[in-house]
Amino acid sequence: MHADTARLPPTAPPLRQGAALAVVIPTFNERDNVARMVEVLDAALAGIPFEMVFVDDDSRDGTRDKLAEIAAADPRVRMVHRIGRRGLSTAVVEGILSTTTPYVAVIDADLQHDERVLPQMLEILQAGEADVVVGSRYTAGGSTGDWEQSRVRVSAVATKLARMVARVPLTDPMSGFFALTRAAFDSAVRDLSGQGYKVLLDICASSAAPLRMAEVPYQFRRREAGDSKLDAMIVWEYLLLLVDKLIGHVVPARFVSFMAIGGIGVFVHMAVLSLLMATGGLPFMWAQASATGVAMVFNFFVNNLLTYRDRRLKGFVAVTRGLLSFVTVCSVGAIANVGIAEVLFAGYRYAWWLAGLAGIVVGAFWNYAATALFTWKAK
Template sequence: MRPLELAIVIPTFNEAGNVMELIRRLDVALAGRAWEAVFVDDASPDGTAALLRDLARQDRRIRVIERLGRRGLSSACIEGMLATGAPLIAVMDADLQHDPAVLNRLEGALDADPELDLAIASRFAEGGGTGDWEQERLAKSETASRIAQLVLKADLTDPLSGFFMIRAARFRELAPRLSGIGFKILLDVLTAARRPLVFAEVPLQFHRREVGESKLDHVVALEFLIALYDRVFGRYVPTRFAMFAVIGGIGVVVHMCLLGLLYGLAGMTFLPAQTLATLGAMTFNFFLNNALTYRDRRLHGARALVRGWLSFCAVCSVGALANVGVAAFLFEERYAYATVSALSGILVAAVWNYALSSRFTWGRY
């Protein structure tokens, strides 16, 4: 057997209709090479992992990592990239929009210049293209790329490319500093380097998806912004805590709106209105945190959601008591003015709610 030369890491979610054709194209593009494909599947309900395991029994170049209880493209890529011994590692999508033939050009760029750390397939380099993208999608991608370039401070035409190749030794140096947040692993890799990475770009003609549904949605766009925040400010205020706090602030607005409707318009007495408004705000915060803050650990199924909601309400109820207690103590003992006392109570409650809900609500996965 020839020594392994190249590993292609391919994150998947509901790609059962594409993986067989992708493997066929890899076989053609990499004929005569010693390669392996590491598929990292986030428990696809369409049976992607099971199909890949069947293929792996017939072809030892196919490997499957099935993740349970966690999701996310960047973190999936990191796990797959750390699971191979190949000296070169490529990352590409499973939806057939990335042409496997480009792998040879990426490797050729690295072979031609030993100083290069990675080679990137760019849709916006000369000779590249985005296929039949709609004008709206193209405008969004260009805007996101310009924002990313401000953070990277690098002359890179396609910082949001999902198709690249990196030297394995260099990646392993960067791995401990990667955040694993969001859907843009290249952005994570580029911003994790203390010394700027040396890269080259090769043109990529982006193909259209023929089978399955696109994973692009508003949550993916939000995760892109979250990933940028993590790289700029995450060292000062942890990203997950910042998201939890922002959602908590939105929950205060929800609480006041519900209180106004129930007490002011519906004519309820204050105590029942306040109780229902509190419960409504907690419910809002729980589901928004489940969808965004803990997206990689989010709860599924009626039983898990009910259990999670009950534990979240219990944690936040104790947090509310801590808020009032700390604020009252500081104010009554004249350690702080009313505003400072109130803000101190809010901060203590936020830390309490975050720490306990991370452990008991979203920690069981």
């Protein structure tokens, strides 16, 4: 036996040789679907050497235990367990990075994508006809299934927005079901934003050169078990992805989100101040201080929900600490804002509006950077 092999620990997973395709499957609370997923992939890819990489975002419903049980009996099944990180795009990226196969496919764990078209996708890639093959709901022969009209309309708008940044002609750039070559992924991976859940769009927009695309139709199916992970916040994440791909090389998308929420906070501040002044119960200084406090609390909770959704603080203790940290940091930012504006106006004779703007910019950058570091623990 080779000396290096002899030193492998007893718990080392069996080596997988000759796999042509890795199927990456992100999971979060999908215990009742994973065994079925293995079963349908096994049937669809019969005769093709492949492996399955489940990337689990620390599920608490027994998903990981179920996967461990399956992997013990099937060496083609692997699991990447992520702790402290969440998000479909980054899960897909980590899953692909954990493999060395020349071709990779991405499919949801909820069984809504039609795995039976995977061999056709792989055949197109192996023939060198495309760099990326997308499972499309909108090309001839495809269908969104029993979607409500409201969801169809939202998807149509999102698809039109996606074409602004995708740089490739696709009927379904929003698809989460696709296959690609290792070279195509490598050409984009270092510039991926990791924002939101539309990783295909991210890859298309981040590639160093335009990718050759192909589409195969499929019928979108009903979820077999578990709950949908889609919610209203997904829309915000999608918009952040578009912002990142359009101007992210100049301004981070998180900063845009932070500033947009800060702008809304100004209206909250003025609304509270107007109400307090109208009642006449408080002197202006106390009314202003109260309005400032309310606006800070508003900004913290909305940023926690939207800007830092992937690092969201949860639980009474974590949220309380985060709020105190946010208020402290923003108070320092407010002092810096006023101080710099005063120095520029009184000391250097800047126009009042220019001095005020400079103070706002410095305070905004301080608040963004410091809250990312101290409140939401950016690394």
